[in-house]
Amino acid sequence: MLTLHDFLSSGNGYKCRLLLSQLALPFRRVELDIMSGATRTDAYLAKNPNGRVPALELADGTVLAESNAILFFLAEGTPFLPEGRLERAQVLQWLFFEQYSHEPFIAVARFILHLLPADHPRRAELPRLERGGLAALAVMERHLAGRSFFVADRYSIADIALYAYTHVAGEGGFDLTPFPAVRAWLDRVADQPRHIPITQG
Amino acid sequence: MLTLHDFLSSGNGYKCRLLLSQLALPFRRVELDIMSGATRTDAYLAKNPNGRVPALELADGTVLAESNAILFFLAEGTPFLPEGRLERAQVLQWLFFEQYSHEPFIAVARFILHLLPADHPRRAELPRLERGGLAALAVMERHLAGRSFFVADRYSIADIALYAYTHVAGEGGFDLTPFPAVRAWLDRVADQPRHIPITQG
Numbered sequence: 001m002l003t004l005h006d007f008l009s010s011g012n013g014y015k016c017r018l019l020l021s022q023l024a025l026p027f028r029r030v031e032l033d034i035m036s037g038a039t040r041t042d043a044y045l046a047k048n049p050n051g052r053v054p055a056l057e058l059a060d061g062t063v064l065a066e067s068n069a070i071l072f073f074l075a076e077g078t079p080f081l082p083e084g085r086l087e088r089a090q091v092l093q094w095l096f097f098e099q100y101s102h103e104p105f106i107a108v109a110r111f112i113l114h115l116l117p118a119d120h121p122r123r124a125e126l127p128r129l130e131r132g133g134l135a136a137l138a139v140m141e142r143h144l145a146g147r148s149f150f151v152a153d154r155y156s157i158a159d160i161a162l163y164a165y166t167h168v169a170g171e172g173g174f175d176l177t178p179f180p181a182v183r184a185w186l187d188r189v190a191d192q193p194r195h196i197p198i199t200q201g
Numbered sequence: 202m203l204t205l206h207d208f209l210s211s212g213n214g215y216k217c218r219l220l221l222s223q224l225a226l227p228f229r230r231v232e233l234d235i236m237s238g239a240t241r242t243d244a245y246l247a248k249n250p251n252g253r254v255p256a257l258e259l260a261d262g263t264v265l266a267e268s269n270a271i272l273f274f275l276a277e278g279t280p281f282l283p284e285g286r287l288e289r290a291q292v293l294q295w296l297f298f299e300q301y302s303h304e305p306f307i308a309v310a311r312f313i314l315h316l317l318p319a320d321h322p323r324r325a326e327l328p329r330l331e332r333g334g335l336a337a338l339a340v341m342e343r344h345l346a347g348r349s350f351f352v353a354d355r356y357s358i359a360d361i362a363l364y365a366y367t368h369v370a371g372e373g374g375f376d377l378t379p380f381p382a383v384r385a386w387l388d389r390v391a392d393q394p395r396h397i398p399i400t401q402g
Contacts, residue, residue: 049340050302064290066297073290089265089274092293096267100300101251139250 002027003057005047006201007034009115011107011164012067013054014198019074019160022194029201035115067164068095071157080160082152090151094158098165101139105132107165110172130173137179140166144181148188155192163189168198203228204258206248207402208235210316212308212365213268214255215399219361220275223395230402236316269296272358281361283353291352295359299366302340306333308366311373331374338380341367345382349389356393364390369399 004020006013006029020027032038032053039051047063048055055065056073064070072095075081082088109129112122140162143150150158167186169176176183189195205221207214207230221228233239233254240252248264249256256266257274265271273296276282283289310330313323341363344351351359368387370377377384390396 049343050298058287062287064287064294066294066301068297069290069293072293073286076286076289085274085277086259086263086265088277089270092270092273093265093267096269096297096300097251099297100267100305104301104305142250 001059003030004028005030005032005044005053005055005057005063007032007039007053008199008201010034010053011110011168011198012052012103015067015157015160015164016054016056016070016074017200018164018196019071019080019157021196022080022192023074023078024194025074031201068099068157068161071095071161075157080155080157082154082156084152087152091156091158094150095161097136097139098161101132102136102162103165105129105136106169106172106174108172109133109174110165110168113173114171126173133169133172133174137166137169137174137176137182140185141179141181144185149185155189159185159189164198202260204231205229206231206233206245206254206256206258206264208233208240208254209400209402211235211254212311212369212399213253213304216268216358216361216365217255217257217271217275218401219365219397220272220281220358222397223281223393224275224279225395226275232402269300269358269362272296272362276358281356281358283355283357285353288353292357292359295351296362298337298340299362302333303337303363304366306330306337307370307373307375309373310334310375311366311369314374315369315372327374334370334373334375338367338370338375338377338383341386342380342382345386350386356390360386360390365399 002025004016004027008031034053039053045051048065050065054067054070055063056070057063064073081091109126116122147153149155203226205217205228209232235254240254246252249266251266255268255271256264257271258264265274282292310327317323348354350356
């Protein structure tokens, strides 16, 4: 049995839950309240020394960290990851884009607005996060114009990874109105079989 | 012939140059001065809409962005990427760690100290970057204690990706003295056949 160390509000955790649902893989979910330090205990750091969620624990106790590495691991050999060498690398290109140019802006803005108190000093970061998030959305909009999905015109883990925080970008203060190709793509992703919402554990 | 769109001081570019050297793959290098906007021209944005280096252009004109996706693409089927599904995912775990928890601190501190003028206002970011970089180095130190390399006890693109900015962390103000396992690993990486320095184009 797979165990997912997770936090329900986390888009990074949601990526894994969504793919596990779409692969119809049973798993046990352990909820860790990141707001109260549950990922910084000695017991958890022994599993994932980087102290973050999600982490996937295999039946033999091996722990795999980093949401997008978990996606790749679960998707290998399934329709959610193309088989061609170039297409696989293109999927990875978008996974790295997501973690470097998208998540640090859109997910962090959402964290500040959605999970921290309204008077928290981290609100000072919001203008910088808005600029970075809008730049990422513009790159996505340009790529999706005339395409159905990010790579090889079919639904893959590249779409799952980018959907996770884009579909809740509004909770980070982002207005998706100027990004029609992104909005149409969000609808296509949500229409995939065995889709689940981020609120489903 | 492969073309690498690159910037010599970039550790992300260096990752690709180092692997290309170790694979003995010939390539043409195009130097783009990121300090004067060469990655934000219309011509370059047509190749890589995210406007960053490195990007690898294949003989047919296909452009692959994101340094770690380029590493994975070049390494598939070679000794630089393990074949087992779990080991490949563990390599990816460290590649994502590098781009999320290491590069945004160590590479950015180096950029500010090494490439911006001494009186630049971005120096205000240095205390935050130092904290993040030291946390990443501590995770690496803990993992490398008792190991020769990051994954499967052999040299792989996980080592190449993490070596790129760790070996020049001093240029970002980081003192590696408290990280003996990291320092011994840096020496092992530098001893690999066909190793090249970051200054070699």
